[in-house]
């Protein structure tokens with residue numbers, strides 16, 4: 001087999017400026033050990049509050065202060081260990097530290113588990129009174145409100161303890177699915193039109209689907225689907241167990257449905273979920289128009305799912321080195337003001353938030369991670385192209401959200417959920433894209449590349465994710481009704497949903513398209529997680545439009561949303577920033593933006609005739 005991969009360097013050979021500065025958390029593994037020991041030593045003092053929280057507001061305030069100090073230090077211990085493991089999974093010492101940090105975290109969670117049931121026993125009314133009369137507790141008003149909303153669904157302490165203990169064995173279904181697809185699956189090589197063979201792996205399958213050679217795309221896509229299909233029954237058993245777990249927990253806590261159970265903690269009405277899917281479905285013709293454009297541009301009678309990312313532009317656009325990407329992202333984000341831009345630019349360059357070079361043993365994908373008191377670090381493998389630029393813009397959106405929230409909020413609200421997170425990240429992509437589309441107007445190859453990057457981003461967030469959300473909802477409803485999920489029912493329904501999304505210009509290979517659910521080993525186990533990518537991209541475009549059109553207070557409103565962190569329910573925080581995700585309007589707007597991309601791409605592609 002031809003190894004068409006350039007040699008990837010060992011971790012030790014990556015230049016320092018391309019690595020993140022985890023020494024800024026702990027100067028050495030020795031300093032990390034010291035902090036680890038301090039967390040262990042601090043545990044008994046916090047645990048000693050058990051049984052005492054009802055004594056009064058002073059005791060409760062003392063508990064919060066102690067628990068937060070311990071959690072803050074634990075956060076640093078955890079982040080340092082996990083980041084250093086993520087960049088070199090071959091480093092056994094880093095692995096051991098990550099393992100120990102996970103164990104320590106579980107011990108701290110267990111030691112603090114008494115607090116919620118005790119607070120619920122005190123009762124929302126008394127807690128509200130304490131918050132009103134006792135200044136150190138005023139901050140916790142929203143936290144008490146979140147607790148109160150969950151109260152009707154919290155079982156007795158004994159049952160809650162049992163349910164928490166069940167979480168680990170329950171996670172086995174997703175674990176088996178992931179182990180099978182990430183470790184045990186082997187993929188037949190892809191074969192190009194010239195007979196050259198290409199390795200297919202989890203790490204490069206996405207890249208192969210962008211290949212200009214249709215034979216490479218087709219064989220890679222088929223190889224990837226076929227490897228999953230070979231284990232369809234085992235994977236169906238895993239997913240069925242995962243869905244049953246969600247249904248079981250929803251019933252055990254007295255929710256109306258698994259969907260209600262998933263959305264309630266963030267105070268998101270189920271109507272938001274339903275309206276998203278409804279609006280998505282109504283606008284599928286915009287997607288059909290895009291597939292039709294691709295079919296004509298590629299000169300095919302019908303396209304296949306492996307053609308949805310085939311390059312339309314002809315010549316490859318110029319490379320985008322990392323420093324160039326940082327400069328363009330900074331230019332694009334200028335409307336948010338110099339303070340935001342300078343913090344972001346510094347983070348992406350001299351402050352070394354970003355670990356950007358590929359190296360052996362480094363985790364795939366990209367993420368932003370950290371904790372109050374550390375930098376908001378970013379892991380990615382930067383490839384000198386527009387997709388990498390866009391990924392960097394996305395992750396910097398997350399990192400700046402954390403940066404501003406960690407500075408503005410007390411510890412209890414420093415974190416925020418995915419619903420808000422994906423607005424901040426997609427906002428940066430939307431704004432940077434708008435800037436580059438304007439800057440490169442007239443540069444045909446670059447414009448096409450920009451629009452194709454935009455469409456591949458929309459494809460994942462605004463086509464695949466909502467389709468998976470429809471699937472997820474139906475599968476949960478079936479299990480709720482007591483019906484069985486088999487490989488055949490899952491694959492059939494998945495194929496139907498994609499057939500509807502692809503429309504008349506796309507040829508569907510039902511088994512392989514239907515295997516898409518097998519290819520998401522984490523998302524579909526996360527209990528109504530994926531729809532938040534679609535609401536995220538919608539909210540982002542609505543807010544970007546406000547900022548770019550110069551609407552009064554739009555910038556301050558947006559920065560206020562970032563600084564709000566977890567101090568408000570996400571729908572409220574977004575409404576305060578100027579977008580109502582409970583209405584269909586932002587989703588409609590995102591489709592309008594997408595339709596604009598399709599028009600522009602159509603004009604560019606047909607201009608070449």
Ligand SMILES: [Zn+2]
Nearest residue numbers: 394398422425
């Ligand atoms: Zn993200």
